[in-house]
Amino acid sequence: MEMPLRTVRTNIVQSIRAFRVSDLQEAAQGLGHHFLYANLANAQTKQDVLDMIGQQFMLPTTVSRNFDALYDNLTDPVHKSGPQPGFVAVLEHIPANVKFDKEAREQLLDIFRDTADFWGDRKIPFRCFYSFL
Secondary structure, eight states: OOGGGTTSOSEEEEEOTTOOHHHHHHHHHHHTOEEEEEEOTTOOSHHHHHHHHHHHTTOOGGGGGOHHHHHHHHSHHHHHTSOOOOEEEEEEEEOOSSSSOHHHHHHHHHHHHHHHHHHHHTTOOEEEEEEEO
16 A cells, blocks of 8 residues: 555655554555654653664664664664665654753654665665654
8 A cells, every 4th residue: 555655755754744654554564665663652851762762663772872873773784784675664742842852853853864865865765754742
């Protein structure tokens, strides 16, 4: 089921808006892409966000150190592990509070934008959808 992704650029980070997570997951499966999902509703701090993304994306524990480690784990080691079909990532309910403020949210989304650019340079689709809590 590629339909929901037909109108979405291949290397982009955007609000989930009218998309449903289940539709994005089906579309990713239909395309043979990796589907990465993190529900961050219970996160309060940057550390919580990093821990939850690492756990739910099933990344090495080093991802929870900082945003740079998150980027590193989403790019180079995966690229070196062999050909990749593409990715659909969903960051649902990114916290919007004093402990995870606008600057922290932008830094997180910048990591995913940089990741989309990394994969785009290699002609691999990487779409990331997000929502705020």
